[in-house]
Structures are given as C-alpha cells and as structure tokens.
Amino acid sequence: MRRKKIIKITLFAILVGLVIVPLVSIQANKYIYKNRVTTYLIEEKGFEKEDIGSVEGKWEFKLPAYYAVVTFKNEQYVEYTYFAHDKDVFQFNYNITEEGQKEGIKVEDLKNNNPRY
Numbered sequence: 001m002r003r004k005k006i007i008k009i010t011l012f013a014i015l016v017g018l019v020i021v022p023l024v025s026i027q028a029n030k031y032i033y034k035n036r037v038t039t040y041l042i043e044e045k046g047f048e049k050e051d052i053g054s055v056e057g058k059w060e061f062k063l064p065a066y067y068a069v070v071t072f073k074n075e076q077y078v079e080y081t082y083f084a085h086d087k088d089v090f091q092f093n094y095n096i097t098e099e100g101q102k103e104g105i106k107v108e109d110l111k112n113n114n115p116r117y
Contacts, residue, residue: 029066030057037068037082040089045114047072067092072112077105080112091115 034057041047041055053071070080077100081093091114096105107113 026059033057033066033068033084036084075111
C-alpha cells in the first residue's frame with residue numbers, strides 16, 4: 001500500500017513538473033526579451049523611457065519563438081517587432097494596426113521605422 005502511494009506521488013510530481021517547467025520557462029524568456037529590447041531602445045537607440053508606449057515579450061510556435069512588440073507614444077497605431085537573439089537586438093518588422101489604417105497612416109509616415117537591412 002505504501003509503495004503504491006509513493007509511486008502515485010512520484011508520478012504526480014513528474015506530471016506537474018512537465019507542465020509547470022515549460023510554462024515558467026516561457027514566461028521567463030518573454031520577460032528577458034522585454035527587458036533586453038527596452039534596454040536596447042534606451043541605451044543604444046537613445047529613446048527616453050517616456051517615449052516608449054509599451055514593450056511586450058511574445059512567444060509563438062513559429063521560428064523565432066521569442067520576440068518583443070514595441071509601440072511608441074508618438075505612433076500608438078504602429079507595432080514594431082524586435083528580435084533579441086544572442087547579443088544582437090534589432091527591429092525586424094512593423095504592423096500598422098487597423099486603427100492606424102483607418103487614420104490613413106502609410107509606410108512613409110512611420111517615425112520609428114529603423115529596419116536592420
């Protein structure tokens with residue numbers, strides 16, 4: 001009887017670990033990417049903290065799995081995608097939101113577009 005209880009507890013602990021560890025890892029990496037991009041924007045690109053509307057770490061199944069989405073206060077209807085891989089942080093893409101498209105924002109109007117290429 002006691003042995004069965006130990007086996008059940010062990011299996012339960014393993015199952016919980018298999019669920020919790022990946023979730024914690026994903027949240028930690030999203031936080032790391034958010035901080036790396038924020039630091040990059042402030043220290044290397046010269047933005048003030050007040051210029052940045054939001055920085056959100058993201059995770060998806062596609063590659064690369066981790067990235068950050070940034071909105072600036074002077075362009076609240078544009079979302080910029082930043083990658084922070086290895087030691088390199090760079091802007092990869094932008095998305096003009098539906099509200100921005102209704103406002104008539106065009107690519108040539110973008111103030112913070114700074115693609116790597």
